[in-house]
Amino acid sequence: MAPCSQTVAVVGAGVVGLCTALEAQRNGFQVTLIDRDEPGLGASFGNAGYLATELIDPLSTSKTLYSALSMWINPHGPLSIPFGYIHRIMPWLSRFIVAAHPKTVSYGRTALQQLNQAAIPAWKRCLANIGATDQLVQSGYLLVWESEDKLEDAKAHAAHMGQWGIKTELVQGKRLKQLEPEIAENINHALYFPQAYRVKEPYELTNILFSAFEANGGTFIQKAVDGIVPNTNKVLIQTKMATIEFDYAIICTGAWSKKLLQLVGLEVPLEAERGYHLTIDAKDIKLNHPIGSAERRFVMCPLDSGLRVVGMTELGGLQRKPVKRRFDSLRHHSRQLLSRLNDPALVVSEWAGYRSTLPDSLPIIDKHPHYDRLLFAFGNQHLGLTQAAVSAELVVSLMTSSSQFVNLEPFRVDRF
Known part of the structure; x- marks a missing residue:
C-alpha cells in the first residue's frame, strides 16, 4: 500500500473517475478529483443503468459493416453521421473498417470478455467498501426480437454466448409473458440473461460514490484542466487559477480525453459518440427487466427515476446541438x-451526452509510455458504467505496480 503522503489527481468526475478516486483512496493515496462540471453530469448521468457484461463483441465486425448503410439511411435507424462531419471522421472510420478483420475482432472479443467477466465482482467490491451494495440489482435482462423469422438468429446468439460462459434462456409465449407481462404482443421471442445486473439509478449512484469520496477525505476542484506537465517524479496539473503538483495523475475524462492526451504528446483516434435518452414517468407501467431490442438496437431499463430509454449512435464531434428527431425515434421504438x-x-424528459469511442471498441487502461506517473482510464464506449469499477481497480494496480488479474496489453495507449 502506498504511504499516505502520496498524492494523486484524478481528472474526470464521471463514474470511471469516481470509482478510480475511491480505489486510489483504498490504496492509501491522498486524492484530488478535478472536473470542470459537477460529478456525474456527463455520460454517467445519461446511461441506461444496465451493466451489459454480455456485450463482448467489438462494434466493428463484418456484420456491422454490411448493415451500416441501412442503419444510416433509416430515419429511425440507430446510426447517424452528419454529412458536414464525414470528412472529419474519415480517418476514424478507416480505422473502424480495418478493425473488422476477423483476427482483430477475435482479439478484441477475448479482451472484452476478460474485462466484462471481472466487472460485476469489481462493482460488488467497490460498493461493499462504501456500504452501498443495495445500489446493485440482479435484475436479469431480455434481448427481444419481433420477427418470427429471426428465431434462428436468437438461437445462434445463445450458442455464441454459451461458448463464453454466458447463460441464456430462449423464451417465447407464456414464459415470455411471465417474465415481462407488459411486453407488446408483437414480440415473438427473446433471450433471457438471468445473471444480468443493473443499478438502481445512475446519477444517484454517482452521488453516493462522490459522498463516500469526500467522507474519506477527498478534495474536489471544479475547474477545467488546461495543462498537464509530467516528469519522472511529479505531474503538474494546470487550471486557470493554479498549477498543482501531484505524485501521480490519472486521466478519466471520457470523450474529452483526446485533447488532454495531445498536451502530453500522445495521439489517440478517439471519437465523441453522442447518445440520447428519454426518461419516462411511467409509474403504472411496470417493467421487470432491462430490455434490449436486437432489431431496433436500443435499451429500456426501469430505474428509480422512471423508465429510461437509451439509444442512437451519432458520430458528430463535441460541438453540434442535439437533434430533435433522435428523441422522436426513441419514442417510436419504445412504443x-x-x-x-x-x-x-x-x-418525458430528454437528455443527450457523449461517449468516448475508439475504433477497436477497447478502452485505454495504461500508463504514459514515457512517464510512469501519468495514467489513463477512458474510452469505454457503450460500457462505461459496466466497466467503471474494474477499470478503476486495474489502473490503480498499474499505479501501485501490483499484479493485474486481466491482461492489459490490449488496452495500451500506444496500440494504434
Missing part, C-alpha cells in the same frame, strides 16, 4: 415494445 407508452399524457 413498439411497450404499447402502453402510446399515451401523450406521460411526462
Whole structure:
C-alpha cells in the first residue's frame, strides 16, 4: 500500500473517475478529483443503468459493416453521421473498417470478455467498501426480437454466448409473458440473461460514490484542466487559477480525453459518440427487466427515476446541438415494445451526452509510455458504467505496480 503522503489527481468526475478516486483512496493515496462540471453530469448521468457484461463483441465486425448503410439511411435507424462531419471522421472510420478483420475482432472479443467477466465482482467490491451494495440489482435482462423469422438468429446468439460462459434462456409465449407481462404482443421471442445486473439509478449512484469520496477525505476542484506537465517524479496539473503538483495523475475524462492526451504528446483516434435518452414517468407501467431490442438496437431499463430509454449512435464531434428527431425515434421504438407508452399524457424528459469511442471498441487502461506517473482510464464506449469499477481497480494496480488479474496489453495507449 502506498504511504499516505502520496498524492494523486484524478481528472474526470464521471463514474470511471469516481470509482478510480475511491480505489486510489483504498490504496492509501491522498486524492484530488478535478472536473470542470459537477460529478456525474456527463455520460454517467445519461446511461441506461444496465451493466451489459454480455456485450463482448467489438462494434466493428463484418456484420456491422454490411448493415451500416441501412442503419444510416433509416430515419429511425440507430446510426447517424452528419454529412458536414464525414470528412472529419474519415480517418476514424478507416480505422473502424480495418478493425473488422476477423483476427482483430477475435482479439478484441477475448479482451472484452476478460474485462466484462471481472466487472460485476469489481462493482460488488467497490460498493461493499462504501456500504452501498443495495445500489446493485440482479435484475436479469431480455434481448427481444419481433420477427418470427429471426428465431434462428436468437438461437445462434445463445450458442455464441454459451461458448463464453454466458447463460441464456430462449423464451417465447407464456414464459415470455411471465417474465415481462407488459411486453407488446408483437414480440415473438427473446433471450433471457438471468445473471444480468443493473443499478438502481445512475446519477444517484454517482452521488453516493462522490459522498463516500469526500467522507474519506477527498478534495474536489471544479475547474477545467488546461495543462498537464509530467516528469519522472511529479505531474503538474494546470487550471486557470493554479498549477498543482501531484505524485501521480490519472486521466478519466471520457470523450474529452483526446485533447488532454495531445498536451502530453500522445495521439489517440478517439471519437465523441453522442447518445440520447428519454426518461419516462411511467409509474403504472411496470417493467421487470432491462430490455434490449436486437432489431431496433436500443435499451429500456426501469430505474428509480422512471423508465429510461437509451439509444442512437451519432458520430458528430463535441460541438453540434442535439437533434430533435433522435428523441422522436426513441419514442417510436419504445412504443413498439411497450404499447402502453402510446399515451401523450406521460411526462418525458430528454437528455443527450457523449461517449468516448475508439475504433477497436477497447478502452485505454495504461500508463504514459514515457512517464510512469501519468495514467489513463477512458474510452469505454457503450460500457462505461459496466466497466467503471474494474477499470478503476486495474489502473490503480498499474499505479501501485501490483499484479493485474486481466491482461492489459490490449488496452495500451500506444496500440494504434
